[in-house]
Amino acid sequence: MAKPSLPSGDLSAPRSNNPDLPGLRARKAVLTMLDGVLRRGETLDMAERGAAKALAPADRALARAIASETLRWLVDLDALIDSATRKPLQHEAKARQVLRLMLAQWLRLDTPPHAVIATGLPLLTGGLRRLAHGVFSTLTKRPATLPEAPTLPDAVRMRWGNRAEAIAGALALPPPLDLTVRDWSQTERWTEELGGVSLMPGHIRLPRGEAIEALPGFADGAWWVQDIAASLPARLLGPGESRKALDLCSAPGGKTLQLAAQGWDVTSLDVKPKRLDRVEQNLKRTGLSATLVSADALTWEPTGQFDAILLDAPCTATGTCRRHPDVLHRIGAEHITAMAALQAKLLERAAHWLAPGGTLVYAVCSLEQEEGEAQPSTIGLTTDPITAAELPDGVDPASEGWVRTHPGLLPNTGGMDGFFIVRLKA
Numbered sequence: 001m002a003k004p005s006l007p008s009g010d011l012s013a014p015r016s017n018n019p020d021l022p023g024l025r026a027r028k029a030v031l032t033m034l035d036g037v038l039r040r041g042e043t044l045d046m047a048e049r050g051a052a053k054a055l056a057p058a059d060r061a062l063a064r065a066i067a068s069e070t071l072r073w074l075v076d077l078d079a080l081i082d083s084a085t086r087k088p089l090q091h092e093a094k095a096r097q098v099l100r101l102m103l104a105q106w107l108r109l110d111t112p113p114h115a116v117i118a119t120g121l122p123l124l125t126g127g128l129r130r131l132a133h134g135v136f137s138t139l140t141k142r143p144a145t146l147p148e149a150p151t152l153p154d155a156v157r158m159r160w161g162n163r164a165e166a167i168a169g170a171l172a173l174p175p176p177l178d179l180t181v182r183d184w185s186q187t188e189r190w191t192e193e194l195g196g197v198s199l200m201p202g203h204i205r206l207p208r209g210e211a212i213e214a215l216p217g218f219a220d221g222a223w224w225v226q227d228i229a230a231s232l233p234a235r236l237l238g239p240g241e242s243r244k245a246l247d248l249c250s251a252p253g254g255k256t257l258q259l260a261a262q263g264w265d266v267t268s269l270d271v272k273p274k275r276l277d278r279v280e281q282n283l284k285r286t287g288l289s290a291t292l293v294s295a296d297a298l299t300w301e302p303t304g305q306f307d308a309i310l311l312d313a314p315c316t317a318t319g320t321c322r323r324h325p326d327v328l329h330r331i332g333a334e335h336i337t338a339m340a341a342l343q344a345k346l347l348e349r350a351a352h353w354l355a356p357g358g359t360l361v362y363a364v365c366s367l368e369q370e371e372g373e374a375q376p377s378t379i380g381l382t383t384d385p386i387t388a389a390e391l392p393d394g395v396d397p398a399s400e401g402w403v404r405t406h407p408g409l410l411p412n413t414g415g416m417d418g419f420f421i422v423r424l425k426a
């Protein structure tokens with residue numbers, strides 16, 4: 001079973017309970033991050049910003065890796081804990097949280113048990129510390145193992161239906177790093193120079209773990225990081241030939257860059273000014289241009305119509321579960337319903353801004369039917385079927401003409417994020 005590469009944070013065991021020891025501070029941050037995700041429903045990014053901001057970069061990376069692996073394997077870690085306790089621990093009890101992160105380090109990050117104990121047990125006191133020590137020792141003596149792939153929470157498995165097993169298989173593996181090349185004619189050159197593989201023109205796949213900013217071509221903006229699935233929506237609009245495109249909900253701007261590079265005259269709109277700043281920085285780095293608009297798409301009114309609109313709508317982002325395993329535990333029916341309602345409103349508005357004969361691509365990085373397959377029927381545009389020739393080998397359009405990707409696709413080359421994409425014509 002492939003394991004994530006371990007960040008170079010301090011794995012050595014502190015010899016006392018001194019809370020200032022760096023190894024202990026990283027584990028404390030993990031505990032706060034797990035609490036943020038599991039108790040307060042925060043994203044892992046948000047929880048990390050709150051809990052780990054004072055840590056040195058290597059310790060912060062270590063804390064992120066431990067929290068990610070804990071959340072990815074939570075169901076299996078809990079089963080191990082329950083198999084070694086006579087009285088089940090409450091779901092969010094501190095002793096359970098500490099045992100979860102201890103087991104994730106030992107079983108997923110290959111941290112030696114003595115280091116796990118030295119940095120885990122000081123998070124507890126008294127009887128709880130003795131209990132955690134007992135459970136961890138029982139499991140290391142067995143020795144306990146994890147299954148080949150993480151077990152998905154029941155509600156998630158039910159929602160993802162017959163794709164669930166393949167997605168769980170992909171969750172066990174660290175996802176690769178995909179890049180989109182600004183000038184597609186340079187794909188071969190950059191693929192060779194960066195030592196990657198290309199699955200489509202303009203696409204390069206590298207093994208995970210590269211320091212992106214140090215790679216050749218980054219500073220000159222010859223490419224940007226973008227999962228291959230995330231690159232499909234803009235590709236489906238084809239060459240722009242200076243026609244007008246609206247990238248609605250555009251930040252941090254991967255699709256704005258693509259549309260600009262494909263020759264569209266792009267208006268790039270997002271409601272969050274700080275996120276729009278990132279679009280600006282990305283445009284600057286890549287030498288591409290777009291008109292930036294900081295506005296709420298629910299109230300904004302354009303001055304004219306667009307030949308193309310890309311609506312990469314806000315969503316539950318469950319399709320990014322490989323990199324954000326918090327979505328396995330945070331997202332429930334109420335989030336999906338709320339997002340689906342927002343997406344329907346955005347789609348409805350966007351449809352009115354399309355010039356006659358114009359094209360609208362609707363996309364979400366969600367694996368949920370309500371946010372994907374159920375959406376386009378609510379507006380009066382016709383589907384412009386996506387063809388297999390427009391997709392990477394191994395990904396086929398559905399008979400309805402749309403595309404549903406998920407992490408279990410392209411299993412031999414590293415998978416892809418989960419997206420729903422449909423192309424509609426006015």
Ligand SMILES: C[S@@+](CC[C@H](N)C(=O)[O-])C[C@H]1O[C@@H](n2cnc3c(N)ncnc32)[C@H](O)[C@@H]1O
Nearest residue numbers: 249250251252253254255270271296297312314
């Ligand atoms: C899935 S992300 C977009 C990713 C982006 N298309 C890319 O490729 O980099 C969704 C974006 O929608 C924005 N958003 C959410 N509600 C919005 C609204 N009412 N109006 C405009 N933008 C909105 C968020 O700020 C977020 O940046």
